[in-house]
Amino acid sequence: MSMKIEKMETSSFWKGEAGVKGLVEDQAHTYKVQLYLKNYQVRDYSCTCAEGNSYRGICAHGEALFAYYKKYKKEALKPPIRTSFQAHAMIREYTNRAVADILEEEEGSQVRIEPVLFLEGRDIQAEFKIGRERMYALRDLPAFCTALEGGAYVSYGKELAFHHQRTVFEPVSRLLVDLILELMEHQKALRRVTLGRLDLDRFFEILLKNPSGEKGLEASGQRRDIFSGMLRAGTGGSGKPVRERWYSGTFGGGSGTGW
Numbered sequence: 001m002s003m004k005i006e007k008m009e010t011s012s013f014w015k016g017e018a019g020v021k022g023l024v025e026d027q028a029h030t031y032k033v034q035l036y037l038k039n040y041q042v043r044d045y046s047c048t049c050a051e052g053n054s055y056r057g058i059c060a061h062g063e064a065l066f067a068y069y070k071k072y073k074k075e076a077l078k079p080p081i082r083t084s085f086q087a088h089a090m091i092r093e094y095t096n097r098a099v100a101d102i103l104e105e106e107e108g109s110q111v112r113i114e115p116v117l118f119l120e121g122r123d124i125q126a127e128f129k130i131g132r133e134r135m136y137a138l139r140d141l142p143a144f145c146t147a148l149e150g151g152a153y154v155s156y157g158k159e160l161a162f163h164h165q166r167t168v169f170e171p172v173s174r175l176l177v178d179l180i181l182e183l184m185e186h187q188k189a190l191r192r193v194t195l196g197r198l199d200l201d202r203f204f205e206i207l208l209k210n211p212s213g214e215k216g217l218e219a220s221g222q223r224r225d226i227f228s229g230m231l232r233a234g235t236g237g238s239g240k241p242v243r244e245r246w247y248s249g250t251f252g253g254g255s256g257t258g259w
Contacts, residue, residue, distance in 0.1 A: 003025065005023070005065060008022040009021045009022070016038055018036075019035070020035040020069050022065040026060075031047055031049045032047070033052075033062050033065045035065060035066055045059075047059050047061050049061055110173075111130060112130070112170050112173050113138075113173040113176040113177060116128070116129065118192070124195045124200055125192045125195065126195055127192050128180065132159070132160060136156040137191075138191065141184055142188075144164075145180070145181055148181065176206060179199070180193070183195075
């Protein structure tokens with residue numbers, strides 16, 4: 001016999017007691033059923049069907065409502081389905097890429113990152129500029145990293161506002177973005193980060209190549225050797241501490257300012 005539960009309401013009391021009310025449809029008739037449960041067993045019931053008052057034991061409508069209630073409780077006790085961290089990361093990355101492709105078409109040309117190096121005694125530090133035609137100083141690196149993680153829309157000025165996704169940056173600038181994200185995991189800098197020896201090697205590898213694998217800056221091996229020597233000595237050749245801007249330039253054959 002096919003029955004349909006049209007409605008069910010439950011209420012909990014104490015010491016494992018519960019009440020269940022429902023409407024059960026049976027062959028075009030709807031019956032009101034009430035169950036009183038204790039320790040997950042039917043202790044009393046009532047039904048508006050003919051057998052609800054005279055039938056010894058629970059009627060078919062009561063059985064149907066009780067079975068529906070047990071299934072409902074079983075589903076409620078199941079742990080929620082959770083997406084694994086890896087799956088969640090893959091979904092987010094895929095979504096971010098799709099959104100970035102759309103936004104890139106809407107927002108115009110790709111964004112560039114330009115580095116500026118400073119010597120502070122023995123420390124090599126870097127600041128960064130961001131932009132397309134006009135460049136703006138990246139004054140808040142933690143906020144920049146947060147925007148990248150969430151794909152936030154940020155405005156730097158009248159000529160630069162975009163949704164922060166890795167794919168909106170030029171290919172070489174993406175490598176600098178990756179470097180900034182890694183540096184900020186270990187530093188609490190606001191605007192200027194310190195480059196260790198390994199960071200500096202990676203920094204030069206990025207700057208000395210463009211996406212085609214060719215030299216992308218007017219920076220020679222000799223300049224790097226001189227710079228490395230200054231790093232070891234901590235002086236500018238005169239025995240005095242160095243506090244100079246060393247490099248500021250663009251990618252893809254752009255120019256750089258030297259000493």
